[in-house]
Amino acid sequence: MGRLLVNEGCSLQVIDLPLGTEKGVDDFIVAKGQPAFDALYNTAVALELWEIKLFTLLTYPPSIALNQRFLDHLLVPEGEKLIILKAPKGTGTEVQKRRVSVLKNLKQLVQNVLGSEHGKIYLSSADVSDTDVKYVLSLAGEYRVNPFVIVNNYQPVSGNCYNYSGSNPKNLIAALDRAIAKGGHHLLCCSAQKAKSKWGTQALEERFRRKFPHLRILRIDSESVADPSHPAFGCIAHLNEILTQYDLVIASPSLETGVSIDIRGHFYGVWGIFQGVQPVNSVRQMLARVRETVDRHIWVREWGMSVVGNGSTSIGGLLRSQHVATQANIALLSAADNDDLSYIDQNFQPESLQTWGKRGSVINVEMRRYRESVLAGLVEDGYTVIDASDADDHESGAVIESVKAASQELYAAECKAIADSPTISDAELKKLLDTRAKTKTQRHQQRKAELSRRYEIDVTPDLVEKDDNGWYPQLRMHYYLTLGREFLTNRDAKRAKAQLEAGENSVWKPDFNKGQMLPAVLLLEELNLLQLLTPGERLRSSDEAMQEFKALALKYRYVIKNYLNITISEKHTPIAIAQKLLAKIDLKLDYVGRLGKRENRECVYRFVAPDDQRDSIFGQWLNRDELFQNELVSVSNNISTITLVIDTTSQILEEVVSSPQGQAWKGLKLKLQQGLDSISSSYSELISKVGEAVGVADGEPYWNGYLGQWQVWVNFAHGCRSVVCDWLVAV
Numbered sequence: 087m088g089r090l091l092v093n094e095g096c097s098l099q100v101i102d103l104p105l106g107t108e109k110g111v112d113d114f115i116v117a118k119g120q121p122a123f124d125a126l127y128n129t130a131v132a133l134e135l136w137e138i139k140l141f142t143l144l145t146y147p148p149s150i151a152l153n154q155r156f157l158d159h160l161l162v163p164e165g166e167k168l169i170i171l172k173a174p175k176g177t178g179t180e181v182q183k184r185r186v187s188v189l190k191n192l193k194q195l196v197q198n199v200l201g202s203e204h205g206k207i208y209l210s211s212a213d214v215s216d217t218d219v220k221y222v223l224s225l226a227g228e229y230r231v232n233p234f235v236i237v238n239n240y241q242p243v244s245g246n247c248y249n250y251s252g253s254n255p256k257n258l259i260a261a262l263d264r265a266i267a268k269g270g271h272h273l274l275c276c277s278a279q280k281a282k283s284k285w286g287t288q289a290l291e292e293r294f295r296r297k298f299p300h301l302r303i304l305r306i307d308s309e310s311v312a313d314p315s316h317p318a319f320g321c322i323a324h325l326n327e328i329l330t331q332y333d334l335v336i337a338s339p340s341l342e343t344g345v346s347i348d349i350r351g352h353f354y355g356v357w358g359i360f361q362g363v364q365p366v367n368s369v370r371q372m373l374a375r376v377r378e379t380v381d382r383h384i385w386v387r388e389w390g391m392s393v394v395g396n397g398s399t400s401i402g403g404l405l406r407s408q409h410v411a412t413q414a415n416i417a418l419l420s421a422a423d424n425d426d427l428s429y430i431d432q433n434f435q436p437e438s439l440q441t442w443g444k445r446g447s448v449i450n451v452e453m454r455r456y457r458e459s460v461l462a463g464l465v466e467d468g469y470t471v472i473d474a475s476d477a478d479d480h481e482s483g484a485v486i487e488s489v490k491a492a493s494q495e496l497y498a499a500e501c502k503a504i505a506d507s508p509t510i511s512d513a514e515l516k517k518l519l520d521t522r523a524k525t526k527t528q529r530h531q532q533r534k535a536e537l538s539r540r541y542e543i544d545v546t547p548d549l550v551e552k553d554d555n556g557w558y559p560q561l562r563m564h565y566y567l568t569l570g571r572e573f574l575t576n577r578d579a580k581r582a583k584a585q586l587e588a589g590e591n592s593v594w595k596p597d598f599n600k601g602q603m604l605p606a607v608l609l610l611e612e613l614n615l616l617q618l619l620t621p622g623e624r625l626r627s628s629d630e631a632m633q634e635f636k637a638l639a640l641k642y643r644y645v646i647k648n649y650l651n652i653t654i655s656e657k658h659t660p661i662a663i664a665q666k667l668l669a670k671i672d673l674k675l676d677y678v679g680r681l682g683k684r685e686n687r688e689c690v691y692r693f694v695a696p697d698d699q700r701d702s703i704f705g706q707w708l709n710r711d712e713l714f715q716n717e718l719v720s721v722s723n724n725i726s727t728i729t730l731v732i733d734t735t736s737q738i739l740e741e742v743v744s745s746p747q748g749q750a751w752k753g754l755k756l757k758l759q760q761g762l763d764s765i766s767s768s769y770s771e772l773i774s775k776v777g778e779a780v781g782v783a784d785g786e787p788y789w790n791g792y793l794g795q796w797q798v799w800v801n802f803a804h805g806c807r808s809v810v811c812d813w814l815v816a817v
Contacts, residue, residue, distance in 0.1 A: 390453025
């Protein structure tokens with residue numbers, strides 16, 4: 087019922103009546119009084135948050151119930167095998183590559199321990215729940231054990247937590263400025279650390295150094311603790327000794343868990359900037375690292391920035407999307423590569439996937455209500471949440487300007503330092519990759535080497551910034567949608583083979599699906615996205631073609647959400663939908679203006695090809711992929727082997743996917759077959775004349791989605807460039 091109301095746009099909250107003899111609200115009010123019900127009403131939570139409680143509660147009856155801060159001399163009966171300890175907070179990429187092996191070993195380890203005479207498993211966490219207990223029990227196999235549950239109900243005095251409002255943390259930073267000016271020592275927790283992040287550890291360190299030159303500042307993040315030349319190098323092992331030497335400590339999630347700051351009388355306050363990249367429980371854990379009861383000050387983004395899977399808030403939605411995607415990916419690879427992949431174990435450890443779904447749905451719900459969830463969790467932890475006062479406009483404006491100046495200059499310097507770093511060999515790069523402790527200079531060298539090999543063009547500060555902004559996956563999608571389309575199947579098959587080898591023919595569905603690009607490319611082809619990239623053509627939402635484009639996007643909106651993580655709704659205009667999809671390949675439609683008669687003016691857009699070197703990058707990638715195949719084929723042989731990929735599962739699209747480029751290749755093949763006899767030399771020796779220059783074509787023609795025409799790479803005396811094939815016509 088609740089879901090149906092929410093789907094119709096209702097704002098719905100749930101009141102939990104305590105266990106008792108009362109059968110409903112009326113009985114409860116009669117028995118307990120109006121004030122008791124008002125208290126419940128004021129703590130009602132949204133339906134989504136109420137639903138995920140099922141995955142976060144520990145309902146197993148405790149064998150021992152405590153109410154003490156420390157667990158001294160806790161005796162556990164000798165025969166107990168699985169000990170669950172729930173204690174309050176404040177009292178205690180390599181995996182992805184080998185996840186299948188890790189999960190297999192974990193299951194074997196659990197069974198080995200439970201099968202031994204004196205083996206015991208301790209599951210201890212402030213957030214331990216039925217989900218965790220059931221997962222361990224599911225790994226136990228034939229071993230049947232009853233959990234021995236110890237619940238420590240001790241609630242530490244957490245103190246006040248001041249909540250700062252606004253769309254950014256300017257009010258919090260202004261308050262911290264005032265606190266520093268009065269003296270004392272402070273811990274500032276950040277959810278980001280990169281130089282690019284305006285509110286991350288590096289930018290804020292630079293900003294505070296400029297404002298308070300006398301301040302002793304220590305930055306603790308993943309880079310500083312691994313830098314032999316930095317004061318924070320290796321500090322995690324002796325935090326309580328080193329922190330007393332500093333006035334301001336700025337920390338990333340490196341201090342999220344596993345450390346306890348027990349020093350007394352040093353920190354005057356703990357401050358936190360949480361931008362929605364950490365799970366809610368991680369925020370609560372980070373604020374609890376300082377054990378002393380001092381004021382907490384936080385700014386939390388209203389909604390989170392990361393999701394699990396397709397972002398679904400139900401376990402069914404998450405798991406269903408993974409099952410469908412895995413089946414579709416395997417079917418597509420089988421059809422495209424003409425290979426039998428029925429041997430793949432698609433049902434690897436369903437108990438682990440079920441737990442992933444439960445945890446993922448909790449994270450996704452909390453991300454949608456990030457600030458609300460964090461504040462509710464802090465109240466559970468015993469904090470008194472108080473709304474903090476805003477700074478005046480002059481003070482908050484000064485904060486924004488100082489943070490902006492510091493972050494921009496710091497980031498520009500870093501991009502330049504990376505671009506100016508010396509070029510290193512493959513052997514030197516491998517050595518750096520294998521080295522954990524690296525200086526800033528070494529990190530810059532490694533980054534430049536990685537970018538150089540990724541894009542295969544000169545590394546510039548602009549390229550560094552684009553890569554930080556997520557350019558590579560956008561460019562890669564565009565490449566495989568156009569010039570590199572014929573290499574996509576081999577790319578996906580290679581990744582799948584590597585995962586199958588590592589997992590001994592088993593796959594972890596979320597990792598497997600994340601590594602496959604073919605469904606997303608097929609989807610963009612079916613939507614005919616490249617039709618929008620005709621230079622000079624003016625587009626309006628009212629155009630018949632744009633209306634058809636919207637209708638098709640709405641038809642496949644659930645598939646688009648699964649594979650592209652883009653939400654499409656009836657409320658979106660065709661232009662808005664186009665912009666969302668084009669952003670996946672870092673392109674957009676430029677606004678021309680409102681044109682037409684006064685009574686019927688409409689926004690008009692057009693595509694303008696960007697001048698961003700992607701053509702050069704695509705050319706390098708094309709050469710790389712051709713060399714990888716270790717063969718250069720003639721146009722006739724190459725085109726005759728190209729076939730359209732058929733979606734044999736019907737789970738990606740409801741009908742056969744036909745690539746517009748595939749249709750164009752058919753026409754090109756016909757045209758070439760009609761004229762090949764008249765060409766005196768093979769295609770690879772074709773002479774192309776451009777003005778005074780003469781060059782030799784290098785490879786087969788490719789479709790340029792910008793210009794809506796065929797082009798070919800030609801080697802001239804002065805270098806290789808792309809030339810329009812105006813002698814070819816797609817029919």
